[in-house]
Amino acid sequence: MGAVDASFTLVIAAFERPDPLFEALLGAVETGLAHRGPVHVLDLYQLGFAPRLSPAERRGYHGNEPIVDPMVADHASLAGAASGMVFVFPTRWWQPPAILKAWLERVLVPGVAFVFDENHRVRPNLHRLDLVAGVTTYDMGCWQVRRVGDGSRRILLRALRANIPRRVKSSWSGLFNEPAAAPERRDQFVAAVARRMARL
């Protein structure tokens, strides 16, 4: 990885527009993170990111060519060079949207997020990351999320963070029961996210 690259934060946005709340959240994240240096946004729906791992990608997964799509190759080089990853997306059914899950499956492949050692064990490979953060809304209340477990948070703050070879900063912001949230609660949430990002 070229050490000359300036440090930047990668923001992965996975929400469908128009969505006033998420557009405001993405704005708050971008401005809040500006103190860390440049911010690069990947807006997965706007990019038309394919929401599934293709047969060719799966065939290459355990070989030498897990990446066949040029857009995925771009995203993978950004992911390898970024100093932070911040995910902005709605959680439905305790899970990130399919398009974001597909981003993990297609972009964070062997050689990018991790490498296989000689015993075919996974070894972490995201050496440059020092921050992983999530900003999300839930389609249900806190109690219902806790009953099943917060899948989005576990995937990003545990499974993804396991691919970073040291302990790094993490941050999680969630708005429970988004469909029933009053405008004031939404505004408060956006303001809280902006403050949280500015402290990272």
Add this chain to the structure above:
Amino acid sequence: MKVLVVSCHPLEESFSAHLRARALRVLSVSHDVRHLDLYAEEEGLDRAGQLAWANALVLMYPTWWSSLPAPLLDWIDRCWSARHRYPELKKIVAVTTHGSSWPINFVEGEVGRRVVMRGLGGRAHRRCRRRWISLYNLDRSTEARRRQFVEKVERELAGLA
């Protein structure tokens, strides 16, 4: 029983596809089986109708990033209604493979298992029976272990009731 099998793997030559073929054969001996292959891209299917029809749901998929593959998440998002229950659904079986070992999945929090067993299971019939059949460490498994797992899946599904 009316059994809906939902499978999700991109490769026809994969272990998952082999497992799926064996499972479908065993199930169709004594049940009315419908199969939804999320990688087949069939048009015009009434997926929500299929789900409402079923008494038993069998999900067959590889666990990636601790959870279900993206097309399966998309299927849940589109077909399951967030505010309704599925009282006709009395049995849920998940058959899955994990590339990594059990301890790694435990630490990561078994996201897929929780969503299927507690999440979807919680929306089914109140006494819905749930069965989790999984193979860990597929990436470093032996031929014998895989064969044993196929036999286990066949046994379990043959006794589905």
